[in-house]
Amino acid sequence: MSRFISIWFRHLLTDGYALGQPSLKDIPFVMAAPERGRMMIQAANAKAEADGVRAGMVVADARAIFPALHVVDAIEGTENGLLEMLGEWCLRYTPDVAIDAPDGLILNISGCPHLWGGERAYLKDLVLKIRAMGYDARAAIADTIGAAWAIARFGTVTPIINQNCQKEALSPLPPTALRLDQAIADRLHKLGLYTIGSFIDMPRPTLRRRFGQEMIIRIEQALGSLTESLKPIRPVSPYEERLPSMDGIRTAKGIEIAIRKLLQGLCLRLSKEGKGLRAAVLTCYRMDNEVQQVILSTSRPSRDVEHLFKLFELKIPSIRPALGIELFLLEATVTEDLNVTKEMLWSVSRKDETAVAELLDKIAGKIGEDKIHRFLPDERHWPENSYKEAASLEEKPTTAWRTDRLRPVCLLPEPVRIEVSVPIPDYPPLLFRYKNRPYRIVRADGPERIEQEWWLTDGLHRDYYSVEDESGARYWLFRSGHYNDEHSAWYLHGFFA
């Protein structure tokens, strides 16, 4: 025989909100949302209800009763989030928890209460803990979901209904306790059927004719002759693998075996779910209560045990086992969808692409991800800005690389100031001095003026000259500003091939 708990959160929304705003705990407040052009109260806390403010009132009306009422905006859908959170918390009492929208939870507790020493202790523990969290809750245990629901909300005698006693327990309760539509409940009230007991023994065909099939279903669900199914909460379990070891592991070989085992489990799960690992944390719990951590990330999602193992292998020397490691915990902190048909990297085969990505992961693991670059053309004026860092290995250039102008293969990170002798304005220099050595120029091209991007910065333009010295070496020089201007200066910027 199944047993169920129904938990009713009387002020779910306001309690949840007050937890984040402790100042609201002791003052009456309501949560309101606009509905047909007026602010309707969606939820009122216990203090506001004591003052006569109810959910479903218009805020203006409520203010007429109670002028100092505090009103906050209700956000749609918060109750579901709160119930999910509470439901996951309740998983400690039973593995079978379902959300009972809009303000309750249903727990299938069959076979669980004896662990707490009986149903009474179980219920007391559950309710007290929820109340301690700050939620005003009522709960009841019964054989059926319907009965538990009714007792939790309308029961006055005892919250625990013994087996097969739901009919007696339900009899004094009002018809709404059967989870009926408001219209049916109103009709029952009109007919003078104020309690469930006054109509529960009536012949079913009569009831069906007058109130419809739904009422019959509700009655049978409450009495237990019709089973009701639950949609249990399944919490998202983290991508996590643990491996305890009886004796502490102290050797690199032992750690290797442990990592490989953990990765096998994790990658199996990832491949079942079509995911790939982007970042992982390996935590090693040592016997002396110290914790060693290794963090790694990959350039693209991966679920290849060998590849991930290689990345960890590089970090094994940084793990200090000391007396021994008793627990390994591997957690995939970031995962991404890894579908087989992903855009190809350039024009290489899938195998090559994976191999390159794995190589880069390995290098990134040792040297650092920020040391790996790929460049795409950028539509900017100045040469040092004319290319930009690609965001990923797959990113394609949006514009073509420019080839109309000759550019030096080597560019100095910063232009170097040089001394020149330029006898004629806007002519290339005859001679320049760089690192205390003179270079006599025999050929030159230019100037090629490259302006500042005025929409970004102010400053001097650059006049570039490509020059060749006596030995045949070619340099890229520029003068910033105009000839003989007081701010103008000459710089060496690059070397041609």
Add this chain to the structure above:
Amino acid sequence: MQAVKKDSLEMLRKEILDLQGLGIRPDSEQVNVPLGEILENMPGGVFPTGAIHEFLSPTLTSAAAATGFIAAIIHSLMQSGKPCVWISTRRMIFPPAIRVFGIEPDRFIFIDTPREKEAFWAIEEALRCESLCAVIGEIATLDFKESRRLQLAVESSRVTGFINRRFPHRITSTACVARWQVQPVNSKATIGLPGLAFPRWKVELLKIRSGRPASWLLEWSGNAFHTVVNENPQQSMLPNLKTGVA
């Protein structure tokens, strides 16, 4: 009799090349690097791919010239569509400029390492990856042991490695298949025209395993190398002997 002798000598030569890791590959793997006359000095008349080429660059300008020369060679290696890795301790390469040599700069992956040791490790790791077409390393030191490691790595993966040694401290013998030095040379413009002409390099093949060291004067024009045969200005006015098409 003579013919038989020649044949058996030819066979023996091939065997030796195979043993040295420079064997003639099947046609699908062969890459046609249009170096013209230079190829005649190479083992078997083919540019050795799957080998380490060492470039000595004592100055920044020769390093730049070597970069250009390497870029021009890589253009034909990159036809396979595989990416290329460029590892350096002090990166000075200006990506948009290598487009001139016919390669897409976005197909390069640049890795900047702070120290030589890490650069060497990265080069070795990259050379082991069969999915790359070439690896270019810009480091200063390379001793025999290190070069041996690199050469062994490429012999199994068939990746071509280029080590451009900027300001080499000590030049010792290495296990690299070829050692080059590229230096810029004064360009010769068509008479009467001002400005820079096509770049010219003096390419010296200082050492080549199973080949003949030599020196050439090369000019890069019209997306191809041209060997400059005669330094006579009248001659250079005429179109140069075209030795290869890129």
